[in-house]
Amino acid sequence: MAGTVRNLARLSVGWPSNIFVRNNYLNFYRCLYSERSLGLQGYENARLNFRNQFLNVENTFRTKMQEVCSQESSMIFTEDLKSMLHLAQKKPEDIELLVKMITKFNNQNKEMRFGNYVFGPVVMRTFYYLDEPDLALTAFKDPQFEEFFDQLSSHQILLSLLYKHGKYTEMKDVYSIIKNKFTSEKGNPRTTLVLIMAACYKENTPEAFEYAFNIWKEMNQKGNEFMRRAIAFLAGLAIKQNAPHIAIEIISTMRTARFPDTRSLKVLAYTDLKRFTEIVPILRISLENYRTVGPKEVFFQDVIDKLEQSMAEENVPQDFELYKLINLLKQNDHIKSNQTLEEYIIAEIDVDPTRKTARALAMQSDMRGRSRQSFSSRDHSSDRRPMMQDFL
Secondary structure, eight states: OHHHHHHHHGGGTTOOOSHHHHHHHHTTSOOSBOTTTTTHHHHHHHHHHHHHHTTTTHHHHHHHHHHHHHOTTOOOOHHHHHHHHHHOOSSHHHHHHHHHHHHHHHHSOGGGOOSOOOOHHHHHHHHHHHTOHHHHHHHHHOGGGTTTTOSHHHHHHHHHHHHHTTOHHHHHHHHHHHHHHTOOTTOSOHHHHHHHHHHHHHHOSHHHHHHHHHHHHHHHHTTOOOOHHHHHHHHHHHHHTTOHHHHHHHHTTSSOOOSHHHHHHHHHHHHHTTOGGGHHHHHHHHHHHHHHTOSOOOEEHHHHHHHHHHHHHTTOOTTSHHHHHHHHHHHTTOEEOSSOHHHHHTSOBOOOTTOOOHHHHHHHHHHHHHHHHHHTTOOOTTSOOOOGGGGO
């Protein structure tokens, strides 16, 4: 059984262990949420502390944990697993030991565990740090870990890792599991939806658009709001899929469209529809708001360029009001030329993970309660997913 883990871990041979080299390597990937947003900065700081604490005894600790894992009567304690999660390197023997420890710890009788430490997010951060998307996905889908990764942050980290590697189909599989686990009239976690919409935007296929649009319709029917970034991804995808009319309807559900991406998406959608008259009030309001309430509302250069090109192709008269408004935008620096609309939409999201809102905490509590209720009645016999033990 250990062969599977060794085969997966063999990919890690030669992986740079220096944290700065590793981060520079990973910068070649496009990430949606920053490492700070995912708690990776705090995790990496903790790794340094554990390395200092285990200075000169790391190998001894690993040997002892191998012995514990091989003895059925021995236990993996909370501190043991915490330590290994922060000491593990991207090498086959470490990943194999870590999988064994997680599995043994999870299988231990709950009455024999001490403390209330929540391991799910830390395990996912470890997989993220070690750059192991397949292992993270397998662990999440393993039925024996149904409650191990119930935390919203675990879902966010896993989906972020899959997104970083372009595993968009797998992201949809994860979303389906989350949705089935946590059925709630309040809808799904906001960050989960942002990541799923981002995956569909990256795929940019008719099937991805239909999938994303169906999620939005379901949420909209329940009276739930999408986050602005999720709407931007979906509206942008609609435009890419030649459905600008749908993009306009999606954006219209927002409480306010006073953001660079949503403003520009509306202009782009109306441009594709050749509905230039509807663009006039959008530009006019932005100019008037700057004079009265500020701050300056900008539009992206590539969007304005396309608008001007489309007007020229349609032979719009030069005395049309829109020409004057575009010139005013240029004269008053309302054009953002150092970034395209797409670059803005897919830009990295950076939030402070320590700022937890009451809404997020309430949603997490609600989801945990519902998930425990649903687990007791679920039958997995007809839908077996890969198990963690398959890696051993």
